[in-house]
Amino acid sequence: MVRCLLALLFMVTLPLAGGSREWTPERWFEQPKSARVANYRIQASLDWVAKTLEGRETISWRNVGTAPTAEFPLHLYLNAFKGPQSLFQREGGSEIRGVGSNASTWGYCRLLGVRLNGQELQGHFGEDETVYWVRLPKAVAPGKPFRWMLRGRAASPRPRPAAAGVAFS
Numbered sequence: 001m002v003r004c005l006l007a008l009l010f011m012v013t014l015p016l017a018g019g020s021r022e023w024t025p026e027r028w029f030e031q032p033k034s035a036r037v038a039n040y041r042i043q044a045s046l047d048w049v050a051k052t053l054e055g056r057e058t059i060s061w062r063n064v065g066t067a068p069t070a071e072f073p074l075h076l077y078l079n080a081f082k083g084p085q086s087l088f089q090r091e092g093g094s095e096i097r098g099v100g101s102n103a104s105t106w107g108y109c110r111l112l113g114v115r116l117n118g119q120e121l122q123g124h125f126g127e128d129e130t131v132y133w134v135r136l137p138k139a140v141a142p143g144k145p146f147r148w149m150l151r152g153r154a155a156s157p158r159p160r161p162a163a164a165g166v167a168f169s
Helices: 002-017 077-081 093-097
Strands: 038-047 052-062 069-075 108-116 123-125 131-140 145-155
Touching: 077 108, 108 131, 131 145
Parallel strands: none
Antiparallel strands: 038 052, 052 145, 069 131, 108 145, 123 131
């Protein structure tokens, strides 16, 4: 009974601990802690049965470099678990992370489209599909911003049952 009362007291007083300041997703800090180079607006939905995420993202980015850039790298980290052809798998990473060699356990990140001002952008993969280099229609000068939208689908790798702490006899 005492534990229930303490839990109830904790739940009631927790919202009061923050004072009168209101937190919203758009405002994390009173003042930014660093220069704002990139901002992301992400909308995603989960397919629980298939264990996949599908979403769209708007990225606002400013070239803080000293030279114009005509390509932009997108890091597709889950493609490290895409299958035996990935650099991570070839170097034995699947054994470290407990990801099996069965295709049903692999993860991936698939781009469904990248657009800038309504125009579909093209690009190319790096060594093993963990980086996709988007070609921009014109180079972005130093200090200049641009905004673009991408759509994608992703699945996390599923560890082998023994690696996840589950043993079958």
